[in-house]
Structures are given as structure tokens and as C-alpha cells.
Amino acid sequence: QVQLVESGGGLVQAGGSLRLSCAASGRTFSSYAMGWFRQAPGKEREFVAAIIWSGGYTYYADSVKGRFTISRDNAKNTVYLQMNSLKPEDTAVYYCAARPNIVVVTTPGGYDYWGQGTQVTVSS
Secondary structure, rough: OOEEEEOEEEEEEEEOEEEEEEEEEOOOHHEEEEEEEEEEEOOOOEEEEEEOOOOOOOEEEOOOOOOOEEEOOOOEEEEEEEEEOOHHHEEEEEEEEEEEEOOOOHHHOOOEEEOEEEEEEEEO
């Protein structure tokens, strides 16, 4: 069982930066692949980024590639999402998710555990 708690969301102007954190409970965090997803009002939840258990492989949606960076600190049971050059279209609730597998996937159904989400709003 893994519990996830996101933090770090807020209101930022276009071009600004935010860093989201996701704190995980559970002794097996280091064996989980982790992902970040987002959901804007009236839209489906979409994949943002994912990272394998060791942090040695990451994968990004085309819409955030080059602007966002996912990382993890297994000693702190935390995964991060550094978001730079933010755009108004990045506005959404951001969720972290965990799957007990070494392989990352981009579909929400592939993840077993979810946080409650943190709101990110980018003003133009």
C-alpha cells in the first residue's frame, strides 16, 4: 500500500516556474515507477511525465518536453516535477501516481495509487 500527497501548486504568471513534490508512504517506494498526470476542467486526465524506480529513465509528454523535469529521491520517498516556462495551457490539477512495476506507462489505468492532486494555475 502506498499513500501519496502532492504539494507545491499555486498561481504563477506565464513564463514562471513551480516545483511540485509528491511524498509517498510505504517501505517499497523505491521499487515503484512514478508518474505525473494533469487534468484541466472538462478534459480527460493526461500523462505528463514518468520515472522508473532508479531514476535512470524518464519519459515526457511532447507538450512538456524541454520545460518539465521529473526526478525522485528514494531516500526521502519523494518524487518531484520541476516546471519551467509555464504556459496558460499548463493550468490543471496535477496528480502523482505510483505503479509497482519497473516499467513506466502513460495511461492512467496503469497506475495503482494516486494522490489527491494539487492545483496549478498559470495566468497570461
